[in-house]
Amino acid sequence: MGNIRTLQLQVDSANFGNIDAVSLLEFFESIEFISNFRSAEKNSMVSIIAKVRHKQPLQEYENNDTLQIESVLSETDHESLVVARLGGRIPRQLGLLNGIWFVVPSFVSRTEIKITISGLSNSIKQMLRAIQAIPEKISFSLSEKESENTKLKSMNSMPSKRRIVLLKAIELGYYQYPRKCTQKDIAEAVGLKQSTVSEHLQKGESSVIYSWSKLIDYTP
Structure with missing residues (x-):
């Protein structure tokens, strides 16, 4: 099995630009990834379990191409746990690749967007190419998973x-x-x-x- 690498992307509010997920903040206060719900078939939307915070009743949210709520697992006035399908450039690219998946921490908030993705080296490489094509300013860090620990690439081999x-x-x-x-x-x-x-x-x-x-x- 190839090395498992982790790619973390971060965008602060000043650089949100036209990133798809930003439109979700018109209704939600934040969206936080909890778990993958099921493996996506190639070319399909990715399904996840997410915690969403909202000021309005969740029933008033209208599904769109960026986030489609499939079912509600639990709900309070301002916070719900949902199964959702993700669109947008990054999730769509992830759906095209094999051996790659979302991990925590991944969230969308009013101050920043952070997305963490783990996967096989070749798939992470292809994802990184796709990220480079996005015009918005996205910072990223890369690490490699060895056994049960995720460590900075090359850090362990240093004096x-x-x-x-x-x-x-x-x-x-x-x-x-x-x-x-x-x-x-x-x-x-x-x-x-x-x-x-x-x-x-x-x-x-x-x-x-x-x-x-x-x-x-x-x-x-």
């Missing part, structure tokens, strides 16, 4: 000090925008010289980016 430096950089917010710390802050936190930290960051970043590049199709 221990380099791995410690990278993990501390992530923890302190070095890779957030805008950055939450400096290389000096990281150096003080791990007890190394700033020049050593700089070298570890450069080599670590190069290793991770190279591993990601093998999934990206550069053919025009």
